[in-house]
Amino acid sequence: MKLYAAAALVLLSHVAESFVPPTKASVARTLSSTAEPLVETNDDTEELKKQKRQQLKQALLGRIGSSSSNNFVSDPLLVDPMTKEPLSMSLKGPILGSNAGVRLTLKSASDSERVFGGRSDAYINLLEPISDDEEEKTTVSSSPILSSLLTLTPPPVRALIANASSDSDLEYIPMRDLFTSPSVSYAYERGWRQGFAAAGFPGADEEFDLAKEYFAPVIDKKISSGEENVVVDMSCATGLFTRRFTKSGEYDRVIACDYSDSMLTEARRRIRADSEIASSNTKLDLVRCDVAKIPFNSDSIDAFHAGAAMHCWPEIEKSLEEIHRVLAPGGRYFASTFLGTYFQNVANLEKTSNGGNDVDQSMQAFQYFPTVDGLRDLLLNAGFDGDKVDIEVIGAACVIIRCEK
Secondary structure, X not given: OOHHHHHHOOOOEOOOOOOOOOOHXXXXXXXXOOOOOOOOOOOOHHHHHHHHHHHHHHHHHHHHOEEOHHXXXXXXXXXXXXXXXXXXXXXXXXXXXXXXXXXXEEEEOOOOOOEEEEEOOOOEEOOOOOOOOOOOOEEHHHOXXXXXXXXXXXXXXXXXXXXXXXXXXXXXXXXXXXXXXXHHHHHHHHHHHHHHHHHOOOOHHHHHHHHHHHHHHHHHHHHHOOOOOEEEEOOOOXXXXXXXXXXXXOOOEEEEEEOOHHHHHHHHHHHHOOHXXXXXOOEEEEEEOOHHHOOEOOOOEXXXXXXXXXXXXXXXXXXXXXXXXXXXEEEEEEEEEEOHXXXXXXXXXXXXXXXXXXXXXXXXXXXXXXXXXXXXXXXXXXXXXXXXXXXXXXXXXXXXXXXXX
Protein backbone atom coordinates (compact mmCIF):
# COMPACT_ATOMS: atom_id res chain seq x y z
CA MET A 1 0.00 0.00 0.00
CA LYS A 2 1.22 3.45 -0.81
CA LEU A 3 3.06 5.22 1.96
CA TYR A 4 0.66 8.14 2.23
CA ALA A 5 -2.35 5.84 2.37
CA ALA A 6 -0.74 3.78 5.09
CA ALA A 7 0.08 6.94 7.03
CA ALA A 8 -3.52 8.10 6.77
CA LEU A 9 -4.90 4.87 8.14
CA VAL A 10 -3.38 5.68 11.51
CA LEU A 11 -2.76 3.07 14.11
CA LEU A 12 -5.15 3.53 16.93
CA SER A 13 -6.53 1.77 19.73
CA HIS A 14 -8.16 -0.38 22.14
CA VAL A 15 -10.51 -0.24 24.94
CA ALA A 16 -11.94 2.77 26.56
CA GLU A 17 -12.26 1.41 30.02
CA SER A 18 -10.81 -1.99 29.34
CA PHE A 19 -7.55 -0.19 28.84
CA VAL A 20 -7.67 2.87 31.06
CA PRO A 21 -4.63 3.03 33.33
CA PRO A 22 -5.17 1.18 36.63
CA THR A 23 -6.44 3.17 39.56
CA LYS A 24 -4.15 4.03 42.44
CA ALA A 25 -5.86 1.37 44.52
CA SER A 26 -5.37 -1.35 41.90
CA VAL A 27 -1.76 -0.34 41.41
CA ALA A 28 -1.19 -0.49 45.16
CA ARG A 29 -2.69 -3.97 45.30
CA THR A 30 -0.54 -5.10 42.40
CA LEU A 31 2.66 -3.73 43.90
CA SER A 32 1.89 -5.08 47.38
CA SER A 33 1.42 -8.59 45.99
CA THR A 34 5.10 -9.05 45.17
CA ALA A 35 7.00 -11.61 47.18
CA GLU A 36 9.47 -9.08 48.54
CA PRO A 37 9.11 -5.33 49.02
CA LEU A 38 10.80 -3.13 46.44
CA VAL A 39 13.19 -0.73 48.14
CA GLU A 40 14.58 2.07 46.06
CA THR A 41 18.28 2.93 46.44
CA ASN A 42 20.71 4.88 44.33
CA ASP A 43 22.01 1.62 42.87
CA ASP A 44 18.77 -0.05 41.86
CA THR A 45 16.50 2.83 40.78
CA GLU A 46 16.40 1.70 37.15
CA GLU A 47 15.75 -1.90 38.12
CA LEU A 48 12.93 -0.78 40.40
CA LYS A 49 11.31 1.19 37.60
CA LYS A 50 11.62 -1.81 35.31
CA GLN A 51 9.91 -4.06 37.85
CA LYS A 52 7.10 -1.58 38.47
CA ARG A 53 6.58 -1.19 34.75
CA GLN A 54 6.36 -4.95 34.35
CA GLN A 55 3.83 -5.21 37.17
CA LEU A 56 1.63 -2.53 35.64
CA LYS A 57 1.80 -4.19 32.26
CA GLN A 58 0.64 -7.41 33.84
CA ALA A 59 -2.25 -5.56 35.47
CA LEU A 60 -3.31 -4.24 32.07
CA LEU A 61 -2.88 -7.62 30.42
CA GLY A 62 -5.09 -9.20 33.01
CA ARG A 63 -7.93 -6.85 32.14
CA ILE A 64 -8.08 -7.56 28.40
CA GLY A 65 -7.58 -11.27 27.92
CA SER A 66 -5.78 -14.43 28.85
CA SER A 67 -2.11 -13.62 29.28
CA SER A 68 0.85 -15.68 28.20
CA SER A 69 4.58 -15.21 28.28
CA ASN A 70 6.42 -12.24 26.79
CA ASN A 71 3.54 -9.85 27.41
CA PHE A 72 1.39 -11.40 24.68
CA VAL A 73 -2.33 -11.84 25.26
CA SER A 74 -5.18 -13.25 23.28
CA ASP A 75 -8.62 -11.70 23.16
CA PRO A 76 -11.51 -14.21 23.12
CA LEU A 77 -13.38 -12.14 20.53
CA LEU A 78 -10.97 -10.30 18.22
CA VAL A 79 -9.79 -12.03 15.03
CA ASP A 80 -8.14 -11.17 11.74
CA PRO A 81 -10.96 -9.58 9.67
CA MET A 82 -9.98 -11.53 6.53
CA THR A 83 -8.83 -14.93 7.76
CA LYS A 84 -10.85 -14.99 11.01
CA GLU A 85 -7.76 -16.40 12.71
CA PRO A 86 -7.03 -15.44 16.34
CA LEU A 87 -4.87 -12.40 17.06
CA SER A 88 -2.11 -12.24 19.66
CA MET A 89 -1.60 -8.83 21.25
CA SER A 90 1.48 -7.23 22.74
CA LEU A 91 1.86 -3.93 24.58
CA LYS A 92 4.62 -1.36 24.31
CA GLY A 93 4.88 2.24 25.36
CA PRO A 94 5.13 4.65 28.28
CA ILE A 95 3.22 3.79 31.44
CA LEU A 96 4.99 5.27 34.46
CA GLY A 97 5.24 9.04 34.72
CA SER A 98 3.25 9.63 31.54
CA ASN A 99 -0.36 10.07 30.46
CA ALA A 100 0.44 8.66 27.02
CA GLY A 101 -1.34 5.52 25.95
CA VAL A 102 0.11 2.09 25.36
CA ARG A 103 0.96 1.08 21.81
CA LEU A 104 -0.66 -2.19 20.75
CA THR A 105 0.50 -4.71 18.17
CA LEU A 106 -1.78 -7.53 17.05
CA LYS A 107 -0.47 -10.42 14.97
CA SER A 108 -2.41 -13.07 13.09
CA ALA A 109 -1.90 -16.57 14.43
CA SER A 110 -1.51 -18.04 10.94
CA ASP A 111 0.30 -15.27 9.03
CA SER A 112 3.07 -13.26 10.66
CA GLU A 113 2.86 -10.70 7.85
CA ARG A 114 -0.60 -9.67 8.92
CA VAL A 115 0.11 -7.21 11.72
CA PHE A 116 -2.39 -4.68 13.06
CA GLY A 117 -1.84 -1.69 15.30
CA GLY A 118 -3.56 0.47 17.86
CA ARG A 119 -3.28 2.55 21.00
CA SER A 120 -5.02 2.23 24.33
CA ASP A 121 -5.82 5.95 24.29
CA ALA A 122 -7.42 5.83 20.83
CA TYR A 123 -8.59 2.59 19.19
CA ILE A 124 -7.51 -0.72 17.68
CA ASN A 125 -7.22 -0.50 13.91
CA LEU A 126 -8.47 -3.76 12.41
CA LEU A 127 -9.46 -2.20 9.10
CA GLU A 128 -6.32 -3.50 7.41
CA PRO A 129 -2.83 -4.67 8.40
CA ILE A 130 -0.18 -2.04 8.96
CA SER A 131 2.30 -4.33 7.18
CA ASP A 132 0.22 -4.64 4.03
CA ASP A 133 2.41 -3.51 1.11
CA GLU A 134 -0.06 -4.27 -1.64
CA GLU A 135 -0.85 -1.50 -4.12
CA GLU A 136 -4.31 -0.15 -3.48
CA LYS A 137 -6.32 2.84 -4.52
CA THR A 138 -6.19 5.86 -2.26
CA THR A 139 -9.51 6.26 -0.49
CA VAL A 140 -11.10 9.61 0.21
CA SER A 141 -10.98 8.69 3.88
CA SER A 142 -7.20 9.05 3.75
CA SER A 143 -7.53 12.70 2.76
CA PRO A 144 -9.37 14.74 5.42
CA ILE A 145 -9.32 17.89 3.27
CA LEU A 146 -10.85 16.18 0.22
CA SER A 147 -13.32 14.34 2.43
CA SER A 148 -14.46 17.61 4.02
CA LEU A 149 -14.83 19.32 0.64
CA LEU A 150 -16.91 16.47 -0.73
CA THR A 151 -19.11 16.64 2.36
CA LEU A 152 -20.18 20.11 1.25
CA THR A 153 -20.86 18.86 -2.29
CA PRO A 154 -24.38 17.71 -3.25
CA PRO A 155 -24.65 13.90 -3.46
CA PRO A 156 -25.08 13.82 -7.27
CA VAL A 157 -21.92 15.85 -7.76
CA ARG A 158 -20.05 13.58 -5.37
CA ALA A 159 -21.01 10.63 -7.56
CA LEU A 160 -19.84 12.46 -10.68
CA ILE A 161 -16.49 13.18 -9.04
CA ALA A 162 -16.12 9.53 -8.17
CA ASN A 163 -17.06 8.40 -11.69
CA ALA A 164 -14.70 10.91 -13.26
CA SER A 165 -11.92 9.63 -11.04
CA SER A 166 -12.48 5.93 -11.74
CA ASP A 167 -9.28 5.67 -13.78
CA SER A 168 -7.20 7.59 -11.28
CA ASP A 169 -5.77 6.69 -7.90
CA LEU A 170 -8.83 8.04 -6.10
CA GLU A 171 -11.40 5.64 -4.70
CA TYR A 172 -14.58 7.29 -3.48
CA ILE A 173 -17.61 5.41 -2.17
CA PRO A 174 -20.14 8.08 -1.14
CA MET A 175 -22.13 6.25 1.54
CA ARG A 176 -18.91 5.11 3.22
CA ASP A 177 -16.60 8.11 2.79
CA LEU A 178 -19.08 10.86 3.70
CA PHE A 179 -18.68 9.91 7.35
CA THR A 180 -14.89 9.92 7.26
CA SER A 181 -14.98 13.72 7.14
CA PRO A 182 -13.86 15.50 10.33
CA SER A 183 -16.54 18.14 9.70
CA VAL A 184 -19.28 15.49 9.80
CA SER A 185 -17.79 13.95 12.95
CA TYR A 186 -17.80 17.38 14.57
CA ALA A 187 -21.41 18.08 13.54
CA TYR A 188 -22.86 14.64 14.26
CA GLU A 189 -24.05 15.33 17.82
CA ARG A 190 -24.31 19.06 17.22
CA GLY A 191 -27.48 18.93 15.14
CA TRP A 192 -26.89 16.28 12.46
CA ARG A 193 -28.26 13.30 14.39
CA GLN A 194 -31.04 15.37 15.94
CA GLY A 195 -32.29 16.09 12.43
CA PHE A 196 -33.33 12.45 12.05
CA ALA A 197 -36.47 13.29 14.02
CA ALA A 198 -38.01 14.51 10.77
CA ALA A 199 -38.06 10.90 9.54
CA GLY A 200 -39.63 9.67 12.78
CA PHE A 201 -36.56 8.67 14.79
CA PRO A 202 -37.57 8.68 18.46
CA GLY A 203 -34.42 10.35 19.83
CA ALA A 204 -31.28 8.79 21.29
CA ASP A 205 -32.60 8.16 24.81
CA GLU A 206 -35.80 6.47 23.66
CA GLU A 207 -34.03 4.49 20.95
CA PHE A 208 -31.48 3.30 23.51
CA ASP A 209 -34.30 2.18 25.81
CA LEU A 210 -35.85 0.20 22.94
CA ALA A 211 -32.54 -1.54 22.25
CA LYS A 212 -31.87 -2.24 25.92
CA GLU A 213 -35.35 -3.70 26.35
CA TYR A 214 -34.85 -6.00 23.35
CA PHE A 215 -31.44 -7.16 24.55
CA ALA A 216 -32.58 -7.73 28.15
CA PRO A 217 -33.61 -11.42 27.94
CA VAL A 218 -30.27 -12.40 26.38
CA ILE A 219 -28.25 -10.35 28.85
CA ASP A 220 -30.24 -11.60 31.85
CA LYS A 221 -29.62 -15.19 30.79
CA LYS A 222 -25.85 -14.57 30.61
CA ILE A 223 -25.88 -12.87 34.01
CA SER A 224 -27.81 -15.73 35.64
CA SER A 225 -25.30 -18.24 34.25
CA GLY A 226 -22.35 -16.20 35.48
CA GLU A 227 -21.01 -15.63 31.97
CA GLU A 228 -19.66 -12.32 30.64
CA ASN A 229 -22.04 -10.55 28.26
CA VAL A 230 -20.96 -8.48 25.27
CA VAL A 231 -22.74 -5.81 23.24
CA VAL A 232 -21.39 -4.41 19.97
CA ASP A 233 -22.25 -0.89 18.78
CA MET A 234 -21.50 -1.03 15.05
CA SER A 235 -21.09 2.21 13.08
CA CYS A 236 -20.93 3.88 16.46
CA ALA A 237 -20.05 7.31 15.02
CA THR A 238 -19.23 9.65 17.92
CA GLY A 239 -20.29 7.12 20.54
CA LEU A 240 -23.82 8.44 21.04
CA PHE A 241 -25.10 4.97 22.00
CA THR A 242 -21.74 3.57 23.06
CA ARG A 243 -21.69 5.91 26.04
CA ARG A 244 -25.24 4.96 26.99
CA PHE A 245 -24.51 1.23 26.83
CA THR A 246 -21.39 1.72 28.95
CA LYS A 247 -22.99 3.92 31.61
CA SER A 248 -26.09 1.74 31.95
CA GLY A 249 -24.19 -0.84 33.99
CA GLU A 250 -26.11 -3.58 32.15
CA TYR A 251 -23.18 -4.92 30.13
CA ASP A 252 -19.82 -6.45 31.03
CA ARG A 253 -18.17 -5.41 27.79
CA VAL A 254 -19.05 -2.86 25.11
CA ILE A 255 -17.24 -2.83 21.75
CA ALA A 256 -17.76 0.28 19.63
CA CYS A 257 -16.86 -0.05 15.95
CA ASP A 258 -16.66 2.34 13.03
CA TYR A 259 -14.95 2.64 9.65
CA SER A 260 -14.14 6.31 10.18
CA ASP A 261 -11.00 7.44 11.95
CA SER A 262 -12.48 10.88 12.61
CA MET A 263 -15.65 9.42 14.14
CA LEU A 264 -13.64 7.18 16.48
CA THR A 265 -11.38 10.08 17.42
CA GLU A 266 -14.41 12.18 18.35
CA ALA A 267 -15.93 9.21 20.19
CA ARG A 268 -12.77 8.80 22.25
CA ARG A 269 -12.74 12.53 23.07
CA ARG A 270 -16.31 12.37 24.35
CA ILE A 271 -15.62 9.19 26.31
CA ARG A 272 -12.66 10.81 28.06
CA ALA A 273 -14.81 13.79 29.00
CA ASP A 274 -17.53 11.63 30.58
CA SER A 275 -16.88 11.17 34.31
CA GLU A 276 -19.52 8.43 34.60
CA ILE A 277 -17.62 6.28 32.11
CA ALA A 278 -14.38 6.88 34.01
CA SER A 279 -15.93 5.26 37.08
CA SER A 280 -17.70 2.46 35.20
CA ASN A 281 -16.68 -1.19 35.59
CA THR A 282 -17.75 -1.97 32.03
CA LYS A 283 -14.92 -2.88 29.66
CA LEU A 284 -15.04 -0.54 26.68
CA ASP A 285 -13.17 -1.10 23.41
CA LEU A 286 -13.00 1.07 20.30
CA VAL A 287 -12.25 -0.78 17.07
CA ARG A 288 -11.83 0.51 13.54
CA CYS A 289 -13.20 -2.02 11.07
CA ASP A 290 -15.40 -2.69 8.06
CA VAL A 291 -18.85 -4.08 8.84
CA ALA A 292 -18.51 -6.32 5.78
CA LYS A 293 -15.42 -7.90 7.41
CA ILE A 294 -16.24 -7.95 11.12
CA PRO A 295 -13.14 -8.90 13.18
CA PHE A 296 -14.96 -11.05 15.76
CA ASN A 297 -15.19 -14.77 16.32
CA SER A 298 -18.24 -16.57 15.01
CA ASP A 299 -21.07 -17.16 17.51
CA SER A 300 -19.49 -14.80 20.06
CA ILE A 301 -21.67 -11.67 20.39
CA ASP A 302 -24.75 -11.54 22.60
CA ALA A 303 -26.22 -8.21 21.46
CA PHE A 304 -25.47 -6.27 18.27
CA HIS A 305 -26.62 -2.68 17.79
CA ALA A 306 -26.51 -0.49 14.67
CA GLY A 307 -28.20 2.88 15.10
CA ALA A 308 -29.03 4.81 11.92
CA ALA A 309 -26.35 2.90 10.07
CA MET A 310 -27.51 0.26 7.57
CA HIS A 311 -28.26 2.82 4.84
CA CYS A 312 -24.54 3.75 4.97
CA TRP A 313 -23.16 0.24 4.37
CA PRO A 314 -21.97 -0.20 0.75
CA GLU A 315 -21.91 -4.00 0.94
CA ILE A 316 -25.25 -4.43 2.68
CA GLU A 317 -25.75 -8.13 1.91
CA LYS A 318 -22.29 -9.13 3.08
CA SER A 319 -22.56 -6.91 6.16
CA LEU A 320 -25.77 -8.55 7.33
CA GLU A 321 -24.28 -12.00 6.73
CA GLU A 322 -21.34 -11.01 8.94
CA ILE A 323 -23.66 -9.82 11.69
CA HIS A 324 -25.49 -13.13 11.60
CA ARG A 325 -22.16 -14.98 11.71
CA VAL A 326 -20.80 -13.24 14.81
CA LEU A 327 -24.03 -13.38 16.83
CA ALA A 328 -24.14 -16.18 19.36
CA PRO A 329 -27.08 -18.62 19.10
CA GLY A 330 -29.98 -16.71 20.62
CA GLY A 331 -28.09 -13.44 20.17
CA ARG A 332 -30.05 -10.38 19.12
CA TYR A 333 -29.65 -7.66 16.49
CA PHE A 334 -31.30 -4.26 16.95
CA ALA A 335 -31.01 -1.61 14.24
CA SER A 336 -32.58 1.61 13.06
CA THR A 337 -32.41 2.95 9.52
CA PHE A 338 -34.37 4.90 6.90
CA LEU A 339 -36.86 3.76 4.31
CA GLY A 340 -35.75 4.82 0.84
CA THR A 341 -38.66 7.22 0.48
CA TYR A 342 -36.87 9.61 2.84
CA PHE A 343 -34.04 9.95 0.29
CA GLN A 344 -36.24 10.14 -2.79
CA ASN A 345 -35.13 13.65 -3.75
CA VAL A 346 -31.48 12.68 -3.44
CA ALA A 347 -32.04 9.56 -5.56
CA ASN A 348 -33.81 11.62 -8.23
CA LEU A 349 -30.97 14.13 -8.35
CA GLU A 350 -28.44 11.32 -8.70
CA LYS A 351 -30.35 9.87 -11.61
CA THR A 352 -30.67 13.25 -13.30
CA SER A 353 -26.93 13.89 -12.91
CA ASN A 354 -26.28 10.51 -14.53
CA GLY A 355 -28.14 11.32 -17.73
CA GLY A 356 -31.40 9.82 -16.55
CA ASN A 357 -29.83 6.45 -15.84
CA ASP A 358 -29.79 4.75 -12.46
CA VAL A 359 -26.57 5.28 -10.55
CA ASP A 360 -24.57 2.19 -9.63
CA GLN A 361 -25.32 1.18 -6.04
CA SER A 362 -21.72 1.80 -4.96
CA MET A 363 -22.02 5.40 -6.17
CA GLN A 364 -25.30 6.16 -4.39
CA ALA A 365 -25.28 8.56 -1.48
CA PHE A 366 -27.12 5.92 0.61
CA GLN A 367 -28.77 2.53 0.42
CA TYR A 368 -32.36 3.18 -0.66
CA PHE A 369 -34.47 0.51 1.00
CA PRO A 370 -37.71 0.79 -0.97
CA THR A 371 -39.96 -1.42 1.17
CA VAL A 372 -40.18 -3.30 4.44
CA ASP A 373 -40.48 -6.53 2.46
CA GLY A 374 -37.20 -5.74 0.73
CA LEU A 375 -35.50 -5.25 4.07
CA ARG A 376 -36.97 -8.50 5.35
CA ASP A 377 -35.61 -10.38 2.34
CA LEU A 378 -32.12 -8.99 3.03
CA LEU A 379 -32.29 -10.29 6.60
CA LEU A 380 -33.62 -13.70 5.58
CA ASN A 381 -30.92 -14.05 2.94
CA ALA A 382 -28.34 -13.21 5.62
CA GLY A 383 -29.46 -16.27 7.61
CA PHE A 384 -32.11 -14.99 10.04
CA ASP A 385 -35.31 -17.04 10.38
CA GLY A 386 -38.51 -15.35 9.28
CA ASP A 387 -40.30 -15.93 12.56
CA LYS A 388 -37.44 -14.20 14.41
CA VAL A 389 -37.43 -11.02 12.32
CA ASP A 390 -39.56 -8.04 13.29
CA ILE A 391 -39.58 -4.79 11.31
CA GLU A 392 -41.46 -1.73 12.55
CA VAL A 393 -41.91 1.63 10.82
CA ILE A 394 -42.11 4.69 13.04
CA GLY A 395 -43.25 8.02 11.65
CA ALA A 396 -42.58 8.83 8.02
CA ALA A 397 -39.51 6.71 7.34
CA CYS A 398 -37.79 5.43 10.49
CA VAL A 399 -37.37 1.65 10.49
CA ILE A 400 -36.70 -0.34 13.66
CA ILE A 401 -35.36 -3.85 13.09
CA ARG A 402 -35.27 -6.64 15.67
CA CYS A 403 -33.75 -10.03 14.81
CA GLU A 404 -32.72 -13.07 16.81
CA LYS A 405 -30.30 -15.72 15.65
